[in-house]
Amino acid sequence: MMKIYYQTPTKDFTLLHGDCMERMNEIEDNSIDAIFADPPYFLSNGGISVQSGKVVCVDKGDWDKGGTPEYIYNFNRQWLSLCRSKLKDDGTIWISGTHHNIHIVMRCLQELGYKVLNTITWQKTDPPPNLSCKYFNFSTELIIWARKHEKKTHKFNYETMKQLNGGTQMTDVWRIPAVGLWEKQQGKHPTQKTLRLLYRIILASTNEGDTILDPFSGSGTTGIAANLLGRKYIGIEQEKQFCELALRRRAALEDANEHKRLCDKMRENPQETTVLINHMRETDRDLAMQLGITYVRAGDSKGSLLVKQGFERLGYICLHTNGDNPQLFKQTNKGFRIYTAMDLQNMGFSAENAPYYAVFLFNPNKEISYDQAIDLHKKKYTQVAHIQPLSDFVKIK
DSSP states (O other), X not given: OOOOSEEOTTSSEEEEESOHHHHGGXXXXXXXEEEEEOOOOOOOSSOXXXXXXXXXXXXXXXXXXXXXXXXXXXXXXXXXXXXXXXXXXXXXXXXXEOTTTHHHHHHHHHHHTOEEEEEEEXXXXXXXXXXXXXXXXXXXXXXXXXXXXXXXXXXXXXHHHHHXXXXXXXXXXXXXXXXXXXXXXXXXXXXXXXXXXXXXXXXXXXXXXXXEEESSOTTOHHHHHHHHTTOEEEEEEXXXXXXXXXXXXXXXXXXXXXXXXXXXXXXXXXXXXXXXXXXXXHHHHHHHHHHTEEXXXXXXXXXXXXXXXXXXXXXXXXXXXXXXXXXXEEEEEEEEEEEEHHHHHHHTOXXXXXXXXXXXXEEEEEEEOOOSOOOGGGOOOTTBOEEEEGGGTOOOO
């Protein structure tokens, strides 16, 4: 009988408070379809890193402090053994880590009879700098995917992963940004995983209605991803403050707008080429076609131009006037330049509303075909950049 810390009325989100070694014994054997585990990396030994441009200590808490190699090995073997007993015969487990811990995890998996399927390399698109300048920059984490038995098959939604990857086989290198500010509205966890990562993992290896276990629940990201995908979740967390954080995140999901916001985020592909939809006055559009540039209202300071989300992935520019005669062009490799409103007005554009503008360069002689109309109902403001995934409205021939 499980002593439950919190459970939703629909029983799709269950949280247990306490040590995972003890609480996993309360879970029925052979009842779990998949497990995601983000165990301690044993890194809290006084090191430093960079967050938001500031030097910070990397210590996470007592639960992450390093131990002897023997202690780390015994710890990993014990919880992995318990996990194996909870998995169904076709169940799989995902374990994230770095070189500090992941190789010991691999050894334990093999000793316990798991079948390792893949080692995913999660390449972060925005890693912090290496302050010591004595090593290559740490920009990846490894995620081992293994099934319970050597011989018995496992669940893998191959076609779904292929579709997410533009119709080709998805590789074992996943380029996904680290946790964004939009994921920390209810509070912060020092080792929080990004929702996009857990969403892909769960989508790949489970079916709707399946039950997912996370023995190191943290902020509850696994549970949020599971519930967005119609799966059930059981999480175990020993720190009460993080249990409360997970509950706040799950409570927010009850709001229809928040649920839709997160679903929309999951439909985005951070790797996908984006397009700038520039709805311009007719005279401005004609001038842009002549000069091979387009412009967008950008902000009140030059610095804001450098951080505007989406600019770094911009690959295509679509020019139109009230939806009439829209044309799509590939951006040149020169990127964008910063101009003042007066600069643009001197060039003949009707620039207004912002002191500084980002001006994008494209080749007006190379139009690209597309087969879907532009939805102007989503683009009310004619002088504002609208950056969205190219796949939302266009197919490159």
